Amino acid sequence: MNGRILPQCGVERFLILLDGPWATLIVRELLRGPQRFTELRGALTGISAHTLTHRLRRFEQHGLVKRTAYAEIPPRVVYELTPLGASLQDVLSAMNDWGTTVPEAALTAS
Amino acid sequence: MNGRILPQCGVERFLILLDGPWATLIVRELLRGPQRFTELRGALTGISAHTLTHRLRRFEQHGLVKRTAYAEIPPRVVYELTPLGASLQDVLSAMNDWGTTVPEAALTAS
DNA sequence: CGGCATCCATTAAGATACTG
DNA sequence: CAGTATCTTAATGGATGCCG
Numbered sequence: 001m002n003g004r005i006l007p008q009c010g011v012e013r014f015l016i017l018l019d020g021p022w023a024t025l026i027v028r029e030l031l032r033g034p035q036r037f038t039e040l041r042g043a044l045t046g047i048s049a050h051t052l053t054h055r056l057r058r059f060e061q062h063g064l065v066k067r068t069a070y071a072e073i074p075p076r077v078v079y080e081l082t083p084l085g086a087s088l089q090d091v092l093s094a095m096n097d098w099g100t101t102v103p104e105a106a107l108t109a110s
Numbered sequence: 111m112n113g114r115i116l117p118q119c120g121v122e123r124f125l126i127l128l129d130g131p132w133a134t135l136i137v138r139e140l141l142r143g144p145q146r147f148t149e150l151r152g153a154l155t156g157i158s159a160h161t162l163t164h165r166l167r168r169f170e171q172h173g174l175v176k177r178t179a180y181a182e183i184p185p186r187v188v189y190e191l192t193p194l195g196a197s198l199q200d201v202l203s204a205m206n207d208w209g210t211t212v213p214e215a216a217l218t219a220s
Numbered sequence: 221c222g223g224c225a226t227c228c229a230t231t232a233a234g235a236t237a238c239t240g
Numbered sequence: 241c242a243g244t245a246t247c248t249t250a251a252t253g254g255a256t257g258c259c260g
Contacts, residue, residue, distance in 0.1 A: 010209025011138055011202060013217060020252060021125055028121055037222055048254050053223065063216045074221040087208060092121060094204035098197060099120025106173045106194065107123060130232055147242055158234050163243065184241040
């Protein structure tokens with residue numbers, strides 16, 4: 001569907017930039033502050049290095065995340081949200097508010 | 111990732127119930143009011159009957175959408191959001207607000 | 221430590237054809 | 241009209257191993 005001609009409304013833009021189930025969770029984690037690769041991986045239970053790398057690269061390309069690599073031994077890489085990425089806070093809050101109102105029954109029925 | 115044990119926070123619930131790129135767009139369309147299958151299909155440019163059916167069935171199971179079938183010739187089926195589904199309005203608004211602030215450059219870089 | 225390369229499993233989604 | 245059935249494709253995501 002991503003190849004389609006989408007009307008460039010706000011919702012579509014959000015969906016294009018935050019596609020995949022992990023995208024939103026990574027942003028939420030980075031909203032807590034700048035973090036290293038390993039910190040992110042530890043916080044996001046179940047994510048693989050492969051996936052985390054790809055998501056972060058994509059965010060970087062889209063200007064949502066800033067990557068800073070320190071040429072040390074061992075190497076250290078810190079990821080942090082750009083102002084654009086940080087402004088996702090409002091959307092995440094809305095999602096969280098809605099999710100907490102969802103009854104258990106809606107989730108078990110799958 | 112859906113098989114993982116997720117902390118049952120709000121954001122996770124939202125992501126589980128609105129998975130896939132079409133889910134959010136279907137909800138946005140239904141926020142305009144109850145609609146028939148064909149109306150939805152026409153409004154969601156590019157969606158296939160197959161996909162629309164699956165998404166609607168899933169929403170129905172989760173209590174986000176109510177399906178009403180009229181035994182007429184030709185048959186008529188109307189979908190409408192439940193109160194739970196309608197309460198997604200706030201999240202959609204937040205997404206839309208954020209998306210409109212995204213610069214063009216973030217989208218072209220893909 | 222922070223990746224990348226490769227292979228593989230799962231799934232959303234499209235195309236097509238057909239039915240009550 | 242509103243689906244269902246089947247097949248196929250594309251993409252996300254996981255597992256493993258290697259590298260600077």
